[in-house]
Amino acid sequence: LAKTTQPVSMDSYEGQEVNITCSHNNIATNDYITWYQQFPSQGPRFIIQGYKTKVTNEVASLFIPADRKSSTLSLPRVSLSDTAVYYCLVGDTSNFGNEKLTFGTGTRLTIIP
Amino acid sequence: DADVTQTPRNRITKTGKRIMLECSQTKGHDRMYWYRQDPGLGLRLIYYSFDVKDINKGEISDGYSVSRQAQAKFSLSLESAIPNQTALYFCATSDRLAGDASSTDTQYFGPGTRLTVL
Numbered sequence: 001l002a003k004t005t006q007p008v009s010m011d012s013y014e015g016q017e018v019n020i021t022c023s024h025n026n027i028a029t030n031d032y033i034t035w036y037q038q039f040p041s042q043g044p045r046f047i048i049q050g051y052k053t054k055v056t057n058e059v060a061s062l063f064i065p066a067d068r069k070s071s072t073l074s075l076p077r078v079s080l081s082d083t084a085v086y087y088c089l090v091g092d093t094s095n096f097g098n099e100k101l102t103f104g105t106g107t108r109l110t111i112i113p
Numbered sequence: 114d115a116d117v118t119q120t121p122r123n124r125i126t127k128t129g130k131r132i133m134l135e136c137s138q139t140k141g142h143d144r145m146y147w148y149r150q151d152p153g154l155g156l157r158l159i160y161y162s163f164d165v166k167d168i169n170k171g172e173i174s175d176g177y178s179v180s181r182q183a184q185a186k187f188s189l190s191l192e193s194a195i196p197n198q199t200a201l202y203f204c205a206t207s208d209r210l211a212g213d214a215s216s217t218d219t220q221y222f223g224p225g226t227r228l229t230v231l
Contacts (some may be wrong), residue, residue: 034219043117043203043222044156087155091218103148103155 004088009108018075020107022088025069033064033071036087038106044087048073083111116140117223119204125229126194134189134226136204144207145187146220147171147179149200156203162187194230202226 005023012018024033032051036044048055050062050071061074075082087106117138126132136145143164148156148171158171160179168179176198180188191198203225209218 032218036220041201041225041227043205043225044220045222046219049219103157105153105155 003102004090004104006086006088006104006107008105009110011110011112012078013112014079015077018078018082018109020073020075020086020088020109021070022073023070024088024090027068027090031068031090033062033068034089034091035060035062035073036089036103038085038087044103047086078109078111080111080113082109084109117204117206117221119202119223119226121226122224123227125231127231128193128195130194130230132191132194132228134191134202134204134228136187136189136223138185138187138204138206138221138223140206140208140221141184142206142208142221143184144209145181146205146207147177147187147189148203148205149173149198150203150225151200159189159202191228191230194228196230199228199230202228 003026032049034049035047037047038044048057048060048062050064052064052068055062063072073086085106085108087103120135146161147159149159150156157173159173159177160171162168162181165181165184168181178190178192187204204223205220207218207220
């Protein structure tokens, strides 16, 4: 399972676009990249998932370069409610799924009014 | 996610007691997981189950056991609780399709159970 590295914390002002980058140098061919959001005392919530290039949904965008050794979660025009911990995960879903998923410590994003 | 429920939400117990944490889901998913989270840390996998007959240990299974009573129910037991098992426990389900090597995997988490062992 590819190990991921993320910044421990980030601060941003309301209304700004926030980009959180995750490094996964040992990503394997079958690995997908998934991002989760967690608020205090709540379970993580799926945000977005991708394999390559760009994925966009109603919440965020995920940018993955051609070598797939990193990925960037982009949150447009953040608000105070986006203050949370964001986890980047890489897991092989080709055979057994993410059964040994490792969440790590994530990136603690604080939005400033 | 209201489709995944956990009981109790909070529990205080004493060292040596046996306790059970319960998880139920209405999502119809085959796969279920138990994680624990310690303050300031990420989640660590305790056990996971791909269906009612398939149960597997995660990275920190010592001191825990599980029971998959039905597709919708997955219970976690602490046979003899100890203080370092004080943590936040999460149950999750996965929408990955059995036997489908091409499907991706999204996990849906319950609200968590805060367990304190004195």
